[in-house]
Amino acid sequence: MPAEEFVAGWISGALGLVLGHPFDTVKLLGFFKGMSFPIASIAVVNSVLFGVYSNALLALTATSHQERRAQPPSYTHVFIAGCTGGFLQAYCLAPFDLIKVRLQNQTEPRAKPGSPPPRYRGPVHCAASIFQAEGPRGLFRGAWALTLRDTPTLGIYFVTYEWLCRQFTPDGQTPSSGTVLVAGGFAGITSWVAATPLDVIKSRMQMAGLKQRAYGGLLDCMVSSARQEGLGVFFRGLTINSARAFPVNAVTFLSYEHLLLSWG
Numbered sequence: 001m002p003a004e005e006f007v008a009g010w011i012s013g014a015l016g017l018v019l020g021h022p023f024d025t026v027k028l029l030g031f032f033k034g035m036s037f038p039i040a041s042i043a044v045v046n047s048v049l050f051g052v053y054s055n056a057l058l059a060l061t062a063t064s065h066q067e068r069r070a071q072p073p074s075y076t077h078v079f080i081a082g083c084t085g086g087f088l089q090a091y092c093l094a095p096f097d098l099i100k101v102r103l104q105n106q107t108e109p110r111a112k113p114g115s116p117p118p119r120y121r122g123p124v125h126c127a128a129s130i131f132q133a134e135g136p137r138g139l140f141r142g143a144w145a146l147t148l149r150d151t152p153t154l155g156i157y158f159v160t161y162e163w164l165c166r167q168f169t170p171d172g173q174t175p176s177s178g179t180v181l182v183a184g185g186f187a188g189i190t191s192w193v194a195a196t197p198l199d200v201i202k203s204r205m206q207m208a209g210l211k212q213r214a215y216g217g218l219l220d221c222m223v224s225s226a227r228q229e230g231l232g233v234f235f236r237g238l239t240i241n242s243a244r245a246f247p248v249n250a251v252t253f254l255s256y257e258h259l260l261l262s263w264g
């Protein structure tokens with residue numbers, strides 16, 4: 001199994017994240033401090049995404065990354081490979097994402113003198129507390145919603161990227177850096193726009209039982225959120241998700257393509 005896509009996915013995910021961090025911080029009003037935890041987790045997850053995507057395409061079309069410019073895969077194959085990568089990365093992402101959401105929703109520890117101490121002292125303490133209270137399954141709370149969010153939307157992600165690259169690149173040639181940046185950026189926006197409704201639900205399920213009320217399941221969460229807050233609830237965070245998605249995914253794809261090119 002070719003491994004360089006995993007390594008390139010690892011590095012490019014970390015680079016994309018450095019760029020996205022200020023946006024995440026704005027989204028959280030400064031609650032999410034420190035970058036080592038998100039970098040480590042996104043690098044692993046992005047490595048799984050790009051590695052599985054490329055190997056799924058290899059299985060479907062019998063072409064390696066280098067051969068795919070001359071023999072471009074069909075969009076159906078790109079979509080299936082993207083969904084496969086998305087499905088598997090969702091399971092790796094689930095515990096990290098749960099911890100991120102739990103820490104984000106914590107009130108500022110130094111907010112007011114006399115306010116209660118935060119429930120979680122940091123990512124490791126958060127993981128350990130959830131594990132102690134609920135066992136390993138607790139760390140996968142909301143994983144089903146996350147999988148539903150990521151499987152089709154990562155198919156869309158790679159189809160958008162491929163489609164845009166092919167629009168601006170003569171047949172058989174490698175897309176220019178400018179094209180890769182723009183295609184990667186728009187791939188990120190498109191997939192985040194499609195993912196936002198389930199992103200809202202996913203985060204609520206991950207918080208269920210803490211601040212949020214407990215839900216009977218994914219459908220119950222969707223229906224009761226829409227009933228109480230209107231359909232607009234499904235678009236919460238859309239603007240900030242899209243603003244963050246462009247630079248993060250432009251840099252992710254650019255570094256991914258460059259790393260693979262330089263390794264031959």
Ligand SMILES: C[N+](C)(C)CCCC[C@H](N)C(=O)O
Nearest residue numbers: 150153154191192195245248
């Ligand atoms: C599928 N969905 C849109 C949810 C995520 C897309 C992941 C791409 C990148 N790691 C990022 O954080 O933007």
